[in-house]
Amino acid sequence: MLNSKFKIMRKNILFTLLLAAGMGLFSSCEKMFGDYLDKQPSNELTEEQVFSSFTNLEAFHYDTYNFLRNGIARINNSWMDAATDLATTSFSSGGTRTSFNIGNYYAASGAPEIRDTWEHYFRGIRKCNTLLQRIDAVPGDPGKTPEINAANVVRMKAESRFLRAYFFWELCLRYGALPIIEEPLDPENPTINDLPRPSSEKECFQYILKELEESYAGLDVTVENNDLGRITKPVSLALQSRIKLYLASPRYSNLGLATWQDAANAALLFINNFGNGSPFKLVTESGDPTTAYSRALYQPSFDGNKEVIFWRNDAPNQWWINESPVGYGGGGGLSPSQNLVDMYDMANGTSPFASYDNTGAPVYTAGNGVSVNPASGYDDQKPYENRDPRFYGTILYNGAIWWNRPIETIVGGTDNPIGNANATPTGYYNKKYHSDQSDHSFNDVKPWNRNWIFIRYAEILLNYAEALNEAGGPGDEVFNALQQLRDRVGMTALLKNRADLQDKDALRKFIHKERTVELAFEDHRSWDVRRWNVAKEALSRPIYGMVITGSGSNLTYTRKVVQTRVFEDKMYLYPIPEEEIWKTGIKNNPEW
């Protein structure tokens, strides 16, 4: 009896052991579970689909254009130009205010510029590298002839190489020499943490120029209206003009990559091939000269704007609400400085102040004073009268008519109310990029978005004038280039007749000023003052505002410092983002 019980027990223990052994076995044979856990079919794209269809490849390519950034309120609601002497931001959390402007480039508020730029353009470069690596193996569009397919391949390769060069240029401008990456890196390859960094920026700029030159032939000269915004030959020449101007400038001239004459030639090449109305020219408009200048910026290319050469097509439509005066329910945001206001000439073509420095700004006397050029007719108690029309196209000041009422930045006024932290600290709001007041309303929803302009024809003219003056001093060609910009806004007094501009140094200061004024808030100032080697003067000077008191026509204008700035030599270059330093073998830039 007992024995049989044990037998049963043994049998059962055996059974139990078998069960356990079975469990063990299962751990090595997933297959017996069938395909229940396989990913079920879905309509998601596969890598194979992307690189076996020309249509998909095109989509992959056109998406790369998204890595062209617009500069609107890009740095935590503030603009790059608010990190210069042209403006500040009213937002206390505005990115530039709490990073660049106090000299703390590592502050998180500045990360959209200091850190995200790094990531953004390297991502763009990877896309270009992927396209260039894969495109040759992609079969052509069966609906098109082999010739057209082949031409498309050539064109897309060229556009991709251009974009890659442009992204890399934007990186090297900020961070100095960087590893040149020409193929998509394999994340699983451990050596990618230790890419060699060229010893000098020279290698990088050489590479950029080479890429631009080599890709030039593959680009289209013009595109259909429907394709406006694509990279074309003029875009490439325009970028080359800018790069050569930069490389000829004091900061980079020792690299020996371009002389002023090279820079002048590059600009002239553009002007001769694509300028003077064929097709590029300044936007002109009969009537109000300010409107002509404004339209250069907000009028879309497909609507006849022949001034824009290189732009991002789809800056969001209503971005400017952020920057509009607080009295309109706007956010304030970008506050132009008195420093910029003082840079505008008089409408009669004369300069309101006695002397200017190499940053293009007037030289202030001690105690917030200015030394006025009496011949200009400028009155510091009527500062907004008879100024360069570009002033009226760029800045909203106390009394400016906008949206059917005068702006009130007078202390306590509608647009400068007490207790609103976003009210302008300088007494000014931005007007640039806003359309004419006549078709302007707050709910203005146009069927199209706006341009964010990288290069417009005005810059080419300024590049040419600057390079040529540096190469050979004042001359008709130089004055002629500048005169076109002045004529467009109705300042027809001939520059070549101005006695104070007849030597190279004086003309240089004038050109620097003219460039700053013409291209204000277009993301040029930060890089111009750096390449001119005057960043320390321009970016560490106090930011002035205008305090306006009184009432009616009885107003008192008082300049006051609204912000002090910090700039040290090391800030000519950004620090490498610290995460990247931790991850890779790259050495940080000097003194960072």
Add this chain to the structure above:
Amino acid sequence: MKDKQKHTKNLRKIVPHVLLLTLCMLCTIVFAQTKAVTGIVKDADGLPVIGATVSESGTNNATVTDQSGQFSINVNPNAVLVIRFIGYKEAQISVRGSSSVSVVLKDSMEELQEIIVVGYGVQKKESVVGAISQISSKDLLKSSSPNLTQAITGRLPGVITSQPSGAPGADDAQIFIRGRASFAGDNQPLILVDNIEREFSQISPDDVESISVLKDASATAVYGVRGANGVILITTKRGREGRAQVGVSVNYQTQSPTRGDTFLDSYNSVVLLEEALKNDGLASQFSASDIEMYRKSVNGELSPEQSQLYPNVNWYNSVLNNSAPAARYNATVRGGTKKMKYYTSLDYYDQAGLYKNVSTYEYDRSSNSKFKRYGFRANLDFDLNKRLYLGINFATRFEERTGPNIGNENTTSDNPYNELFYEVNHTPGWLFPIQYENGFYGGNSQNQNNIVARLANGGFYQRTNTINETNFNVKHDLDFVTKGLLVRGQASFDYNTYYNRRFQSGFATYELINRSNPGDESSYTRYNEDQELTYAGNNQTTIMKVYLEAALNYDRTFADKHNVTGLLLYNQNDYRFEADLARRYQGLVGRVTYNYDTRYFAEFNAGYNGSENFAEGRRFGFFPSLSAGWMLTNESFMKETSKWLTNLKLRASYGEVGNDRYAGSRFLYVPTWIQLTNAYRFGQTNTKMGIYEGAYPNTLVTWERAKKYNIGLESSFYRGLFSFNIDVFKENRDNILTNYLSKPTWLGQALVPGNLGISTNKGYELELKHSHTVRNVNYFANLSYTHARNNIVDMDEPAGKTAYRKQEGHAIEQYFGLISDGFVTSADIASGKLPTSTFGNVSVGDLKYRDQNEDGFIDERDQTAIGYSNLPENTFSVSLGADWKGFAISAMFQGVSNVSRYYDAEAMYAFVNGGKVKEHHLERWNPAVSESQNLANAKYPLLHYDQNGSHNQRLNSFFLQNGAFVRLRNVELSYSLPKDVVKKLLMSNLRLYVNGNNLVTWDKLDGKIDPESSGSNNYPIVKAINFGLNAQF
């Protein structure tokens, strides 16, 4: 439990005797002598049990007890009487010639206590060797909360709950078992209702038989890849053999916020506002005479016309009621025959929110939020034949939530704030009245969203959910194959729909510009306009779940001493959210348990589970666990101690469990190429499709693995007078899915996370219990304490990262912020060595931060670990109770410590976004008094207006709050009417009670906010007083 064992032993002894006896009786029936036996049947309280069946064992001879519990029966002098009554354990008594017997029936609930629900089965408590806590229906119902996630708070050692909101129908508490161990995913346990993964918060508490919490690997290994964060098993009630037992419970409660508002009145506000403006060098907004008018306004000295110019609006009271009612009605019917048993219930819950009803809409559209729940359940058991069993559960719930059209009120999920509370926190009370005398709603350019106007005119939403849950169970005995074997199967099908409709309209607010003529409409500027109510669309969600399971069970005892059980189970799970690809699991589960003479226990559990989240080859994981136990008190050598040591058990377990839950990411092994329909536009309209490379896939991605160790000791002394349990646990978690932080950015490509992280979690749980009866008073005192501390060992932070900024070496979700070294003094300013603050200008009285990297700037790079994490390391509860002659009182205090909380800006700061000031701002650094006075007294830095305060107003050690608290979580006073009274009411039981939740809280927050709250922009935590009765028929 021992009793039960004895019973079975006795039974085994008795049965042959009875059989023999019966035989004899049959043979000698004519000669048989019968004898009248009388007796009384009472329950444990000494009350007579009416209607109990008294039968002579082995015969058809039976009777029932009368109204006084007495019976009389003629039986053989040696007969054994069997006494049965529903809800009580069966009792047997030998007559042995006596003519009168007395029987005490024990509540069958006590028996249930001894059965522990474990993964895919139940075990006798004494043979459990895993770390499992369980509570029964009775304890659950002590909480007045109709939300089960709240009701379990403090009642289960090792379970940490946190309730972030008290909003009707959205007040689920978050649950963590033994804290957090992973920094990927939500750390939420797997929750199974009747074996199926389901939400349980809205199940009627009356329907719940038990809630069992599986904590160590031994208990959870069978859940394989889903068990790492612990498992909660909810079992619903089932039918019992016997006549239909009807239960009715009615609860009425009133809820109110645990904390009121502390906003200052208009006078104090403008005084502080002027001080803040002066501190910032900003122009004054209110003159001395204005301020005087505000003083009068606050004191009620102004005419209505004047006071609309100098308003003193308490927005909080304008939109919120002091209390909100809720009611719950529940009816259950339970009973059955040998062949068929049933449990059915109906549940209705109706809860109103705290918002005032100012709605202008017809059709009973209140602007208050409301939650209604209609629950129905039928749990049926059929013994189809001797071997075949069928169980069916049907549960359906309709939930209806209605309320005003405000952000985050069940209308939008992307808004982290409840719009109503956001506006209450931001709309100054001194700027404009709610409504001017002419009926215009007040507002200004910065405050156009008058929240009263929005409640009245902004629209509403209605959200209806239908939850259908079904289970089918089949069991078949395989005794004919081998004794103790059975096969069973389960299928479940759940189908839930969520449907949300919204109606909206715009409304106008007005700013008084010409203050001299408020009666004239032209004196106002209007913002927005009044509009007709329009349909704002709906969103719908459906969820379908199909679960299948098949198992072989084995349970047998050999030679009275070798107890063996085995389980082999296959399951698969298919979860479909709308048209998404189904989420699927599949697995095998095995368990073998063995115990020798209920002294030595051993258990092997394993799950072999697969998740569709992983690539073939990485998909399945084998999760074994081993555990062992030793019941010392069953050893013969412990006989000596048995007088005082009733029970002593040691147990230990080790095992591995997996986790595949990481927030939202699926199919990480699949390369993704993402398509955008309008990526970039050329020309005017030429919108191009775009394609880009999604995050780089990880073909090796696999489950997170927890290696868990647990040692436990259970003991009780003097037959339960005292008991003491302790569990010590340690867990090493690896393969935690976390982002690659060491891959360079110049790669130009985001990567999906990898199995890189390592963490540990360790701690202990203590339970001390004491219960005793002195004369007629039973009382108990229980204490439970849980400590769990986790630590991130590795999360792929680059080696070069600044040490003090690393998260590695700290708790998961450790707070990081600036360290504040008190206030800036004039000496600090004079020294010129104060680092430049990136966050704004710094004056005397502002916070002084430590420049950790000594770069001369105070910025984010100076942030380091401060305080604790937001999950308490220690949780504890103390339960006390006593009962006497039907009266019972019990109270539970629950608390947490070693926890930090950073509430929101609105809870802490002054004048946030043009906002308001609270009582604690009166204790600010006051520039009008001396620095030494300020240093001694100030509890808040210098006041600033709006964003000028951003230097002070950030996550720092000054504003990080100690989140520790002790709460009177629950208190209950109840009275069970005497049985004889109840009987007259045709009931078997009637209990009246009043209980309260969250009535008192002790914390360190000076009334700023409730310690558990998720922030002041959200619906507050509520306390509740509940009146109820429970009747059994």
